[in-house]
Structure formats: C-alpha cells, structure tokens
Amino acid sequence: MSKNTSNRYVEISNLTKAYPNPFGRDIEVVKDFNMILKKGEIVSVIGHSGCGKSTVLTMVAGLNPISAGELAVEGKQISGPGPDRSVVFQSPCLLPWMTTLENVMLGVKQCYPHGTRKQRRQICEHYLNLVGLADSMHKYPREMSGGMQQRVGIARAIALKPQVLLLDEPFGRLDSLTRMDLQDTILEILDREKITTMVITHDVDEAIYMSDRICMMTNGPEATVGQILEVPFARPRVRADVLDHPRYYDFRFALIAFLEKQEHSKDAHIQAVHEKLQQGSEEPVSA
Amino acid sequence: MSEQTRIEKIKYGLLKTIDVSGFKVFDPVVRLIFGEEPQKQVKDITRFMLMPIVFVCCCLVAWNFIAPRHKTKSGEVPTPAQVWNALTINDTLYDRENEKESDFALSDDQREAKIEEVKTLIETKESESTKLKEELATIEASAKQKKAEALAPLQAEYSELKTTHKEARAKRKIEAESLAEAVTKKKATTEELLTFLRDSSRLKEDEKEKEQIIKDQIAEINNEKPKSLQAAQMASDSAATEVQHLKKRLDYLSSGNRSLKVAKAKDSASSALTELESAKSPAEILAAANTVVKNEERASKIAKQEYPRASTIWFQMWRSLFTVFIGFVLAAVVAIPIGIMCGLNRVAMACLTPIISIFKPVSPVVWLLIFQIVVGAFFPNPETHPFFVFLNSLPIIGRLNANPALIFSACTVAMCALWPALVNTALGVSSVEKDHMNVAKVLRLGLWSRLTKIIIPSSLPLMFAGLRISLGVGWMVLIAAEALSSSEGLGKFVWDEYQNGSSLTFSNILLACFVIGIIGFILDRIMIVLQRAVSFDDGAATV
Amino acid sequence: MTTMTLEPSTLTSELLTLINYVEVWTLPATDESESQSVLQLDHAYVIGREDVRRLDSTGRNGLGEGIAGSAWKQQRPVILQGENSAVLQHVIDISGLPIEVLLAIPVYRDYQLVNVVVFGLTAGCGGVEIWSRDDRDELAISGSYYEGLSSFEFISQYVRFPKGAGVPGACWKDGRPRIIAQPHAAPNFIRSFDKDPAQLSQCIGLPIGREYGFAGSVILLLSDEAKPLARNFNLWQCESSTPTEGDTNPAVRFTSSSLDTSDLGSDWCQSVCDRVAIDRQTLLLTSGSDGLPVGFRFGVVIPFFCNESIDDLAVLLF
Numbered sequence A: 001m002s003k004n005t006s007n008r009y010v011e012i013s014n015l016t017k018a019y020p021n022p023f024g025r026d027i028e029v030v031k032d033f034n035m036i037l038k039k040g041e042i043v044s045v046i047g048h049s050g051c052g053k054s055t056v057l058t059m060v061a062g063l064n065p066i067s068a069g070e071l072a073v074e075g076k077q078i079s080g081p082g083p084d085r086s087v088v089f090q091s092p093c094l095l096p097w098m099t100t101l102e103n104v105m106l107g108v109k110q111c112y113p114h115g116t117r118k119q120r121r122q123i124c125e126h127y128l129n130l131v132g133l134a135d136s137m138h139k140y141p142r143e144m145s146g147g148m149q150q151r152v153g154i155a156r157a158i159a160l161k162p163q164v165l166l167l168d169e170p171f172g173r174l175d176s177l178t179r180m181d182l183q184d185t186i187l188e189i190l191d192r193e194k195i196t197t198m199v200i201t202h203d204v205d206e207a208i209y210m211s212d213r214i215c216m217m218t219n220g221p222e223a224t225v226g227q228i229l230e231v232p233f234a235r236p237r238v239r240a241d242v243l244d245h246p247r248y249y250d251f252r253f254a255l256i257a258f259l260e261k262q263e264h265s266k267d268a269h270i271q272a273v274h275e276k277l278q279q280g281s282e283e284p285v286s287a
Numbered sequence B: 001m002s003e004q005t006r007i008e009k010i011k012y013g014l015l016k017t018i019d020v021s022g023f024k025v026f027d028p029v030v031r032l033i034f035g036e037e038p039q040k041q042v043k044d045i046t047r048f049m050l051m052p053i054v055f056v057c058c059c060l061v062a063w064n065f066i067a068p069r070h071k072t073k074s075g076e077v078p079t080p081a082q083v084w085n086a087l088t089i090n091d092t093l094y095d096r097e098n099e100k101e102s103d104f105a106l107s108d109d110q111r112e113a114k115i116e117e118v119k120t121l122i123e124t125k126e127s128e129s130t131k132l133k134e135e136l137a138t139i140e141a142s143a144k145q146k147k148a149e150a151l152a153p154l155q156a157e158y159s160e161l162k163t164t165h166k167e168a169r170a171k172r173k174i175e176a177e178s179l180a181e182a183v184t185k186k187k188a189t190t191e192e193l194l195t196f197l198r199d200s201s202r203l204k205e206d207e208k209e210k211e212q213i214i215k216d217q218i219a220e221i222n223n224e225k226p227k228s229l230q231a232a233q234m235a236s237d238s239a240a241t242e243v244q245h246l247k248k249r250l251d252y253l254s255s256g257n258r259s260l261k262v263a264k265a266k267d268s269a270s271s272a273l274t275e276l277e278s279a280k281s282p283a284e285i286l287a288a289a290n291t292v293v294k295n296e297e298r299a300s301k302i303a304k305q306e307y308p309r310a311s312t313i314w315f316q317m318w319r320s321l322f323t324v325f326i327g328f329v330l331a332a333v334v335a336i337p338i339g340i341m342c343g344l345n346r347v348a349m350a351c352l353t354p355i356i357s358i359f360k361p362v363s364p365v366v367w368l369l370i371f372q373i374v375v376g377a378f379f380p381n382p383e384t385h386p387f388f389v390f391l392n393s394l395p396i397i398g399r400l401n402a403n404p405a406l407i408f409s410a411c412t413v414a415m416c417a418l419w420p421a422l423v424n425t426a427l428g429v430s431s432v433e434k435d436h437m438n439v440a441k442v443l444r445l446g447l448w449s450r451l452t453k454i455i456i457p458s459s460l461p462l463m464f465a466g467l468r469i470s471l472g473v474g475w476m477v478l479i480a481a482e483a484l485s486s487s488e489g490l491g492k493f494v495w496d497e498y499q500n501g502s503s504l505t506f507s508n509i510l511l512a513c514f515v516i517g518i519i520g521f522i523l524d525r526i527m528i529v530l531q532r533a534v535s536f537d538d539g540a541a542t543v
Numbered sequence C: 001m002t003t004m005t006l007e008p009s010t011l012t013s014e015l016l017t018l019i020n021y022v023e024v025w026t027l028p029a030t031d032e033s034e035s036q037s038v039l040q041l042d043h044a045y046v047i048g049r050e051d052v053r054r055l056d057s058t059g060r061n062g063l064g065e066g067i068a069g070s071a072w073k074q075q076r077p078v079i080l081q082g083e084n085s086a087v088l089q090h091v092i093d094i095s096g097l098p099i100e101v102l103l104a105i106p107v108y109r110d111y112q113l114v115n116v117v118v119f120g121l122t123a124g125c126g127g128v129e130i131w132s133r134d135d136r137d138e139l140a141i142s143g144s145y146y147e148g149l150s151s152f153e154f155i156s157q158y159v160r161f162p163k164g165a166g167v168p169g170a171c172w173k174d175g176r177p178r179i180i181a182q183p184h185a186a187p188n189f190i191r192s193f194d195k196d197p198a199q200l201s202q203c204i205g206l207p208i209g210r211e212y213g214f215a216g217s218v219i220l221l222l223s224d225e226a227k228p229l230a231r232n233f234n235l236w237q238c239e240s241s242t243p244t245e246g247d248t249n250p251a252v253r254f255t256s257s258s259l260d261t262s263d264l265g266s267d268w269c270q271s272v273c274d275r276v277a278i279d280r281q282t283l284l285l286t287s288g289s290d291g292l293p294v295g296f297r298f299g300v301v302i303p304f305f306c307n308e309s310i311d312d313l314a315v316l317l318f
C-alpha cells in the first residue's frame, strides 16, 4: 500500500446531504463535510443532537445516498454498503430470531465464503470471546442485557474483518459502568486489529479517551466540521493515566466550549439558513 | 436439594407448555399442585376458572328452561339433554357403521365366529325388544285409557255446548225472520233489525270462542304424551333399530360379505371354466370364455371393494377438516409468495391493490358458484379422473371420498381465506425494521439470504397472525359452502338435517353447531401455538 | 468600476501598539536572464510611543537568508521569537529595541512574491499564529507566539481547521482577510480563551497566497483592548476588481463608501487606493510626504491579490 493511501485512507470531501423539503429549496442537512482518516486511526465525531452525525456515518457506510461530494476508501470511490465498512448501530440491531452465535455467523459466512463450517465457527467464537461473551453463544437477544447485545453487535461488526469500522453512538443507551467497560473492550480490539474507526458520540470524555482525533460538528442545517482536535495521548491508553493527565481538562474544556458556542450561536445560524431558504423559495414568486 | 430442583424443573416445564399452548387459565392449577402460594392460586382459580364454569352452567340452565317454552314448526327447541342424546345417537350410528364395515371385510373363521356372536346377540336383543314392545303396549293402553278418562267430561261438555248453541242460533234465526216481517208491516224500523242482526252475530262469535276453548283443551290432551310413554317408545324403538342393525350385520357377515362375494364370483368363474373345457361349438366356447373373464374381473373388483359407508357426523367432520385443510394450504401457498412480493416491491403492491380491494368483499357464495363452473370444467368425468383416482387410492384420505364438490369447496375456502394472509404477509414484509435491512445491506446479503435470514423470520409473526385469521374465515366459509354445494361435510350434515325433518333434526343441528364451534376453537388454538412458536419476542397476543 | 468598503470594525487607540517595528522588503522584478535575485530591504521604521524613526541601514536577503529570505523560501509567514538569536542577527541590529517577536509576511501578486513585510511586536497580551496546510488539507499551527494565553496556546497546537471552519478556515476558503471584533462572542471564532485571564478584543485573519497555488497559510493576529496591533487597523474590501475592458490605465479607481471613512477622510482613502493600484505592492505612509490623516504618524498598506487584481487592502495606521 502506498503511503498516500494509508495517509488518506478514508477521504471525505465536500460531502453534502440534502433532504427534500416540500415547501422550498432542499434542506442541506450536512454541507461540505471534509475529513481524512489515516489508516488505523480512531476519529470521533461529536456534535449536538440532530446535527447530522448519523447522516454522515450512514453515508460513509453507503446506506444513505450522498447528494454531492465524494467518498473514497483506500483511493476507491464508495458505491453502496459493503462488509469492508461495518457498522455498529445506535441500537444493537441484532436479529431477534437468531442466537448470538448465529447473529455473528451471518456476517462471517458472508465474509469467509470459502471457510469450512468449523473454521467459521472458530472465528465467531474468537470474536465473541474478545467481547467477553463466551458463555452466551446460544442465548437469544431478548435474554441478554443491552450491554451484552451491544457487545454482540460489536463482535459481529469486527468479525467481518472490516477495513473501516463505523460506530454510531455505540454506548448511547448504556449505564456509565458498562459504557467504560465496553470502551476498554473496543479499544483493546482496535489497538490489536488496527482498524480505521469513526465513532460518533455525545460524550466528551468518551471522545477524548477513545480517539486520536475529535471532529466537532457545527449545528445543522448545513452542518459541517467546525474544528478538529488532535488527542496526543499515546496508545494503548490507560484510563487512569488519561484522566490524570495534567492537560486532560484543557481538552475537555475545548470540546465543551465548542459545543456551548454552537448552542449559543444556534439561533442566529438557523435564522441565517432560514432566510437563505426563504429567499430561495420566494424568488420565483416575486419575479 | 436436587429433588427439589427437579420438581421445580418439571413445574416450570409444565407452566411453559401451558403458556405456549394458550391455556394460561390452568396456570394457577399447576402452581397449586406444586404448592405455590395456595391462597393466591385458589383465588385465581375461583376467579378465572370457577366463575366461567358457573357462568356456563347458568347459561345451560337458562337454555334448559327457555327451550321447551318456545314451540316451533319443527317441534320444541331441544334442551341440552336432548342435544346430548343426539350426540350419543350419532355416535352409535358411527359405531354401527364401523361394525358393519369390519363385518363386510371379515372372512373365514373370523367371520364364522362373528356370525355366532351376532346370532346370540340377536336372540337376546330380540327378546328384549319384544319385551319392550309389550311394555310399550301396556303403557300405551293405560295411557289411552287415562286419556279417554280425561277426555270424557270435556267431550260431554263440548257436545252439550254445541247443542245449546245450535238451539240458540235457531231461535235467533226465527226471531230475525219475525222482525223482518214486522219491518214490512212497518211495525219495526230497519234500524231495529240491523241492531238485532249485529248483536246476534256477536253472540255467534262468542259461542264459537267458547267451543274453541274446549276444542283446544281436547286437542291438548290428545297430543299429550306422558313421559313414561315417550321413554318406553324410545326404548322400544332403539331396541328395534338395534335388532335391525344386528340383522343387517348378519347380512354383511353372510351373503353380503366381501369374501363370500369374491368366492361366489370365483366359483362361477371356475364353473364357467369347466364349461369352457366341455364346450363344443365356437359360440358356446366364446360365451363360456366371456363368462370366465367377466367373473374374474368381478372377483378382483369386489376384492378391492370397500364398504359403502353411510355418512355420519364424525365422517362429515373429518371430511370438513380435510377440505378446510386443502383450502387453507391452497390459500397459504398462494398468499404467502404474493404477499412477500407485495411487501418487497411497491409496484407489485400497487398492481395488486385494486384486485385485492375488489375481490376481498365478495361473498363466498359467489365464489362457490364461480368455482363450481370453472373447476367443474376440469373434471368432466370425475370417477375416472386420475386426480380423484389417485386421491381415493390414498390410505386414509381415500376413505373421505374426494370429488369435485370437495375441490370447489376447498377453492372457495382458499379464495376467502386468501386475503387476510396476503395482506398480513405484505404488511409484515414491508414493515421489516429498517435497521435489520441495513444489517442486510452492510453484509451484502443476496436476495435469497435476505429473504430467508431476515425478511421472512421477521415477518413470520404477522404472517401467522394472518394465517390464523385465514383459517378462521376458511372454517366459517366452508360450512356455508358445503351446505350450498352439497359436498359431504358438516355443512351438508346441517343442511340435510334441515331438509329431512325427522324428530332429531333440531337437536342434530344444534349438535353440529357445537361441533363446528369446538373444532373452530381447536383450530384457532393450534394456530396460536404455531404463532407463538415462530414469534421471536414474547409479545405475541393470546386471545 | 471598483469600489472598496471600509470594515466597520476600525481599531483605534492612543496607547502603545503591539507592532512597533516595520520593515518592507521588495523582490525586484527580474528579467529572464538574471537568474539570481535577492530581496532588498527598502524601509525600516521603529515606532516609538512618541515618534517614528526611520532606520537608515539597507540590507539584502537571498532565498532562505534571514527571516525575510526564509519567508520567501518557505512560501509562508515566518515567526521568530525574542530569545532566538536570529532576531539579533537580523540585517539591522535591533537588539536594543523592545522587540519580542518578528513576523515576516510574504505578499504575492499573481503567485509571485513582491514584498515581504516584517513586523516586530513588543511584549503584550495577544498572539500571532501561522496556520499552514498539512498533509490532510487542514490548517494546523506551524508557528506561533502567545503571551498571557497559556491554555489557549496549549490547546491550539492540537487544533486543526478544515477549509471553511473557524476564522483561519474561512480566510482560506474565500482568500480574504477579516477582522473579528470581540472574538469570544463571535460565532466563527471557535476556540475559547475563557480559561485564560486575558480577554482578546481583536482577531485579524490574513490569508497568505503563495507561488503557483492558492493560500497555503493564514496569519491570525490576536490582541487585547489594552494594546492593539496598530492604532487603526482597517480592511478595505474591493467589491469588484475586474478592470473595465480597454482600460489602459492600470490605476483602477478605488472608492470607499463606508461610514467610518469620515474619521480618515474619504479623499485620503481614495488617494491611498489610487497609489496602491498604481504601485501594486506594499505601500508605506510616512507623515512627511504622504499626508496621513490627522493624528497619525505612520502607516502600512498591504494589498491582497487575487491573480492580477487587488481584492483587499489591509491598512495599518500608527
């Protein structure tokens, strides 16, 4: 692999998503979103609720058609979803009629079409072991807690041997203890497998602890990258060390200050975009 | 300790089975047996088991009270006891058919033994029957006497009344005539004559009424049948039919027996064969040879012959079940693929929506007629049509006598049961969670795995809910279809009873009503169990 | 017809300014034959509290030599801090002056270097940041100087701005300089300096073009109320810069239509515009010859070109 593709492993340029607006110009929820991920990097995306984080992620996953801009992984344009970019959704999204093992197997079968039954099973078991679910292979999703289900989701995603892992608020619904536990689990796996990862989060501490870079999004509509923060802590990370770092609170403050600033300037921003939309829809009327 | 856990295991196993089979009512009973919170369980049992039982009993009592008080053209509304009686009668009919059937098929020693057995039975039954007849005669005589005694004073009164009335009428007639004369002589006005006539006609009415009252009383006494007489008559009747049945059995064991018939045919074949050997002229030879072949054929045909059963309620029930099963399977086979297609493809949905909306509300009667014409065209000669020949050669199904009527009843059932299954399947498929579809997209599952791994499992609960409705609809439609198409089945049973007008008619119809209801209930339960079995979350509804 | 409007946020102060030393280097237009050219120091002024002193020494910097030469070579602004010996070994001995930091700003016209303006800044609350494009096409700090902004300084080294984000990203995107007054309240000044005791009151973003390509870097100048960058810092924006067809005179008329010109006198503004349009390079205004507005002793006008035409003017008055 050339240095160029590994430095610009995932390239998102001028990504725009416009949803149709029945009463005027299309609403550009996300506009001119630019981001470049190096290979093996973990980038978190943080922003206010509804700003368009999931929209960006689903577009990268290929589940949501893009309105404008370009998306490339390893220098190749993305067309549609695929197992090279596996997603862990906001909710666990397990198939409730399948056991843990079958849920993971579904993807493994697809990614190792030439493996024998036994090999595939070993792969599934390996990844379920990694997320600490060796005992729950034959349980159905309804028999498991939210945290366990989310673990299965993660195991399923990672078992695909993806080049890019996309996590949409993977711990959003979990209590803080489970959340920390899972963060460590994921980090451990990512440190080992060196998967390029994009993780959406609402949690400032999670963003700092987990990622190499934090991409802060401005408020929608026309949301885009407001600022990027590099997190210089070395990997693998130890939570206590990160938290005790003398400058930890400077990072935390920078993120919170950004989010607060977005909150404060929200009304003005919405007003501005609204006016623009209004003009767009009124022009033909006055003409 | 381990003993206790084992008991626990059994308990929870039982509870689960009860739950899955949809009989949650029995839950407290099981818990009570295992001694869990007896007070609560007893309370639950009284509330949710005893109370319904008491209520049903109340209904039965009310029925028993009201029924005999409503007189109809075809007799009184039967009481529960009468319906029960009808059940036993129908049951014995069924048993007798079974006996005759087995007799028909018996051969050799077994047959001989059976003949002896039946003969002794006939003797005892016959004596019983004559005894009962005698008893009936005496009871009848006494009843007649009693009736005569009761009637005598009434009849006397009646004739007396009649004569007095006759006299009064004659008197009035003379008076009227004299009055008319007076009018001509201007001694009385026409007005007076008219009033007199009006009065006399009123009087006549009154007299008639009085006569009628007594007449009614007489008629009532005449029609009255004392309970003892009724019972005796019934007993003697049933004994007589029993004797008749036994005689019929004897017939099937002797001359009507299959093995004997076969032997006879074979005999005549062999005798014809000897004839053939001794025959001289070509015409004789040909005739003899023909007889041999004919008799041989007959022998083999008879050997395959089955006893021609008369249809009983249980036979009709099995046939109805078979028909509804065929119709239901047809409906499912058509509805599920189309439903899946509609759910997947919005264009397909749009194409089918008008068809669904137009055909859904059409009455089953119309469908029946249409199918009768359309399907009938496929089977111009049903006896020899390979399809029916095949169906009737199958081991158990063959006994149900499949014919075109069955097929178009089944088609009607299918046509009416199609829609709920189709609509629900389409709904289930189109409402597969978006997240699950996203999983499929990310994994790049092919259409087939997408269908089998995600779409179908996820829409199964709704699909089965639809099938459950379909089966219910189908069962209801079937009864009407059978009544109308006279395809053997419970519907025809009801219809025949209605047409026959025997003393048992009303009871039999009510009996059929219960049989249909109970079977419908059982079918529904089965579907619930299936639905629960395929639903992945525990949220499936039980009604 | 080209018009130039005055930014409403004009910074005026009687106090000592943050910039107290100005040099202007020029790269003489070269013939094709003359391969080696050098930067020439034209002017050097020290701005004191009371007067402006012209330093008479002249100097030359080759490519990569001295601060001006390295700005030329690196094709981006260069910053040198006080303790750095290079400051003292400048072509002009400025060791006696109260200069903490030197900032060299290259000025490009049609992707060709014309001037390097070197500012000397005294100690005072504020900062200078040079944002340059990195390998991910994001702006990262490549040189900086801060005073009294330790938290801000720390976090800024980890901050990146993609095109369009924040003040540097905005300057990069549209290629125009901008003044942000009261940055802590401004929506597009994203970083927060609330943790630091000082309150910044002005932020000026200057996009720096480079040879054969578009803006490679952005300079952010930050200062507080007590010590502004200059007594008056103006950005004049050209509304339409395309010369009219057949207009042989390169001196396009700049007109200013802003309210605030009354402070400076619109005639004077127009004359400055005219002069820049003719010279097409950085302009120095001294009280002697150029008739500065009343109360000012010295001025620098830096043009921002888009290809051949002037888009914006940064006018610093002392």
Ligand SMILES: Nc1ncnc2c1ncn2[C@@H]1O[C@H](COP(=O)(O)OP(=O)(O)OP(=O)(O)O)[C@@H](O)[C@H]1O
Pocket: A019, A020, A029, A047, A048, A049, A050, A051, A052, A053, A054, A055, A056, A220
């Ligand atoms: N199908 C759609 N049609 C129109 N607008 C949509 C659609 N989907 C999303 N949006 C809009 O796009 C915006 C961004 O939604 P998105 O789900 O990406 O937000 P988010 O940042 O993920 O929020 P959260 O943090 O709450 O998950 C929302 O304001 C939403 O209203």
Ligand SMILES: [Mg+2]
Pocket: A053, A054, A055, A090, A168
């Ligand atoms: Mg979201």
